[in-house]
Amino acid sequence: MNITFYKYQGTGNDFIMIDNRLMTFPKTDTELVAHLCHRRFGVGADGLILIENDSETDFKMVYYNSDGRESTMCGNGGRCAVAFANQLNIIESVGLFNAIDGEHETTVMKAGEGIFDVRLKMQDVPHILITDTHCFLDTGSPHYVEQVDDLQFVNVKELGASIRNKSEFSPGGTNVNFVEQMSSSEFRIRTYERGVEDETWSCGTGATAVALAMYATNKTEERKLQIMVEGGQLEVSFDLDDQNGFKDVFLKGPATFVFKGEFVSV
Numbered sequence: 001m002n003i004t005f006y007k008y009q010g011t012g013n014d015f016i017m018i019d020n021r022l023m024t025f026p027k028t029d030t031e032l033v034a035h036l037c038h039r040r041f042g043v044g045a046d047g048l049i050l051i052e053n054d055s056e057t058d059f060k061m062v063y064y065n066s067d068g069r070e071s072t073m074c075g076n077g078g079r080c081a082v083a084f085a086n087q088l089n090i091i092e093s094v095g096l097f098n099a100i101d102g103e104h105e106t107t108v109m110k111a112g113e114g115i116f117d118v119r120l121k122m123q124d125v126p127h128i129l130i131t132d133t134h135c136f137l138d139t140g141s142p143h144y145v146e147q148v149d150d151l152q153f154v155n156v157k158e159l160g161a162s163i164r165n166k167s168e169f170s171p172g173g174t175n176v177n178f179v180e181q182m183s184s185s186e187f188r189i190r191t192y193e194r195g196v197e198d199e200t201w202s203c204g205t206g207a208t209a210v211a212l213a214m215y216a217t218n219k220t221e222e223r224k225l226q227i228m229v230e231g232g233q234l235e236v237s238f239d240l241d242d243q244n245g246f247k248d249v250f251l252k253g254p255a256t257f258v259f260k261g262e263f264v265s266v
């Protein structure tokens with residue numbers, strides 16, 4: 001089987017993108033997806049995304065983590081899918097797509113050869129669980145958020161794995177974010193992603209979760225926040241609804257085409 005793929009990255013969160021509008025990709029082949037994402041034996045990526053036709057919107061995004069399993073919403077993956085859809089001439093500067101958590105409005109602007117600025121509307125977040133030690137919320141994917149004093153010294157892989165596997169988050173588990181406040185509107189974060197089972201260089205739903213959690217716990221009064229990740233910078237903006245939930249949540253940042261290739265199975 002020959003599979004044509006495109007590699008994209010959004011602030012260092014990298015994805016294999018496949019045009020599956022003809023529905024030829026073997027979607028239940030977990031081993032194949034994990035193999036393609038493997039950084040030694042395959043192409044290498046944090047996740048794999050299929051672009052498919054959708055009857056109500058411009059396209060459908062199907063997301064798999066690098067463990068080969070289909071998962072919940074991926075914010076950076078969504079931004080890269082929009083850049084890919086623009087490259088495939090499915091959308092121009094404005095679009096709408098369906099993902100596992102519902103519809104997402106988007107705008108995309110070319111910022112250079114293969115470089116796109118993508119703004120994505122995320123789902124409303126009506127509720128955040130706030131405890132003495134952390135926040136927990138769902139921004140399309142589940143996220144634990146803990147504030148720390150010195151982010152650079154956090155062992156994200158070890159601590160992230162232990163929190164991810166706590167019984168209170170079972171059976172699905174959670175993504176884990178550690179955040180250090182840099183100024184009233186800037187936060188630096190590092191994220192452990194479930195399904196990758198490691199620290200990634202960026203997580204879009206994680207950046208969104210951190211922004212909302214920092215506002216909800218009065219760390220900032222700003223509603224447009226800069227979130228620094230290992231692989232670059234994301235912007236998260238939002239509004240409040242009548243019940244103090246979050247609406248009009250937007251995630252914005254670069255999405256870059258890296259290369260195109262063909263996978264030939266042996």
Ligand SMILES: N[C@@H](CCC[C@H](N)C(=O)O)C(=O)O
Nearest residue numbers: 071074075076141203204205
């Ligand atoms: N990298 C993503 C999050 C992907 C989903 C996550 N690993 C999960 O399974 O919950 C992002 O940019 O949001």
